[in-house]
Amino acid sequence: MEDGKMGFTKYEPVGVVGAITPWNFPFMMTSLKLVQSLCAGNAVVLKPPEQTPLTTLMFGDIAIEAGLPPGVVNIIPGFGPTAGAAIAEHPDINKVAFTGSTEVGRIIQIASGTSNLKRVTLELGGKGALIISKTADLAKVIPFAQDGCYSNSGQNCVALSRTFVHEDVYDEFVRKSTDLAIETRDKFGDPFTEGSLYGPQINKTQFDKILDLIDSGIKQGAKLECGGKRLNDKGYFIEPTVFSNVQDHMRIAKEEIFGPVQQIIKFSSIEEAIDRANNSTYGLAAAVFTNDLSEALYVANALESGQVWVNDSMAMRGNTPFGGYKQSGIGREFGWEGLLGYMEVKTIIIKM
Known part of the structure; x- marks a missing residue:
């Protein structure tokens, strides 16, 4: 003064x-x-x-x-x-x-x-984007990617449901992600029971909405690699679902699903992946997996998202700002x- x-x-x-x-x-x-x-x-x-x-x-x-x-x-x-x-x-x-x-x-x-x-x-709401670089270690990344999408049965505003994968590792990523989803398919039930990975959806309204979005993905030309159906004749359980050949205009790539549905999208350059990840009305959470620190910082700075995780998913902390x-x-x-x-x-x- x-x-x-x-x-x-x-x-x-x-x-x-x-x-x-x-x-x-x-x-x-x-x-x-x-x-x-x-x-x-x-x-x-x-x-x-x-x-x-x-x-x-x-x-x-x-x-x-x-x-x-x-x-x-x-x-x-x-x-x-x-x-x-x-x-x-x-x-x-x-x-x-x-x-x-x-x-x-x-x-x-x-x-x-x-x-x-x-x-x-x-x-x-959110429609989280996960970018998988060609340098990423797929053996470590694939479990992280599915956990980031399927956690809490997909009922998560920061779910990383749009998985952008570099074309050099795309086919391998799709195959191994599908294998993992099939392998864990039977691990459903009461979330308080040890060994349960998938609990039910919250109610019939949400259950029906997820199945409708899955059906729209099939009709719009995405390839259903696994899942897509009711998991059990009792309760609102949905199979862990993997789509490949997903295009940006499809409903499953644009709308928040809030269920265990992973959409795998191919890209050829990091710049393309960033542009497509940002082409959303949402911007809550995103992630990048890479072994190149310069690439990690470049992508993290370019993504239009309140949270960006590098080589991690679901890394929320109460002492850091969230929005x-x-x-x-x-x-x-x-x-x-x-x-x-x-x-x-x-x-x-x-x-x-």
């Missing part, structure tokens, strides 16, 4: 935070949203997902037992068009933190604009950058 003046900034809570959490990873998402809100000094009104509310209600019991003052954490079960809409529209809520679909994210942003211009953090480019969201959760979204920044200038 100029002579005779002093300036400083301080961080203050936004006040009341409305948090709306998704049905996948419900306890983790509840924990993370509450931790950031409370660390910044806010009170929270949290709506758990109607499909998976029980762990969040258990969290509420734990909060009472731990001695949190009444009114600091408020858990309101209900449906999106009623309980969720009430949070998004309420004039006394100063911020909404939402994780879920892009379609609902748009509704929440509109509700913010028509109410009190509440701050909004949106963590939305997306484009229609994958607004703002960041977690880390210092995420914490700032739960605070107001005040500048104070004093004439001495």
